[in-house]
């Protein structure tokens with residue numbers, strides 16, 4: 613197997629369907645955003661022709677968490693379209709995403725929209741959403757959950773952490789903040805191009821709460837402390853840990869609205885609704901019920917492993933497919949699972965609409 617060199621581009625989620633199995637926290641935030649997507653599906657303008665109605669899912673990963681929102685959107689559209697009109701769903705993600713797991717999920721999961729709707733069809737695009745990836749004016753309804761917090765690249769090293777929200781380094785914080793602003797505009801600009809006139813886009817993303825808190829603090833502190841232990845015992849080098857960063861950001865309400873401030877719209881899009889809210893700590897709720905601290909820690913560790921360990925491992929000299937990545941994963945999983953605590957989960961849900969003209 614060829615080993616990927618250290619890269620500034622974020623790695624996809626853990627493969628072999630692991631993200632599908634370890635993304636229950638994300639599913640709770642999605643459930644809280646479904647009403648917005650259903651509202652969009654009920655109100656979006658639809659042409660009276662016979663051409664397919666396109667739903668795009670930006671940053672689908674392995675698909676399990678896309679099933680509920682896409683099914684909800686299809687059901688709401690069907691009330692307007694009837695059973696015959698083609699609905700074409702396009703799932704998109706980075707080229708290295710586990711698309712096999714996505715297609716198996718779509719085929720086999722009992723909750724798949726393909727099982728419920730004979731006139732719904734599926735396809736996938738393996739390209740970054742920081743470019744145009746679908747035809748101009750083609751998308752009726754866009755959906756993106758837990759994806760746009762991932763930046764297009766690591767803009768700088770974070771000398772004192774792996775998550776910039778917990779860094780005290782002004783230059784790193786400034787570089788991430790600039791990249792976050794530029795990436796958000798880029799994402800919006802291309803979606804503005806791809807949406808059909810009047811089309812709607814619903815975005816769910818990690819956010820900063822009113823006090824500027826990013827959340828997940830105990831988890832990220834344990835993660836960084838474990839990395840420092842690994843440096844101390846010689847398992848990883850100073851250079852490797854210096855390269856490690858999770859290029860995700862929480863955006864504040866003001867950050868998310870910034871592109872719209874000057875003209876009231878941006879790239880033909882207007883921000884119809886934006887809410888910052890607190891996601892439910894599903895694992896904390898499980899713990900309150902069952903009192904099993906081992907399971908509590910293991911669940912948060914699996915969450916972390918599925919979403920961010922591949923990106924950290926890509927900074928190892930042997931890359932994320934090298935033998936040392938296995939050791940890194942094991943040690944980090946043990947470290948972050950050791951002393952679980954309740955977590956705050958700031959999220960933002962947003963409805964955007966493209967102008968009709």
Ligand SMILES: C[S@@+](CC[C@H](N)C(=O)[O-])C[C@H]1O[C@@H](n2cnc3c(N)ncnc32)[C@H](O)[C@@H]1O
Nearest residue numbers: 624638671673677705706740741757758759762
């Ligand atoms: C945390 S997962 C979210 C998956 C799913 N939407 C959910 O809500 O559970 C984030 C996904 O966004 C994808 N992603 C990150 N940056 C991306 C980019 N530039 N273009 C397309 N997908 C991207 C990742 O590969 C990953 O599959």
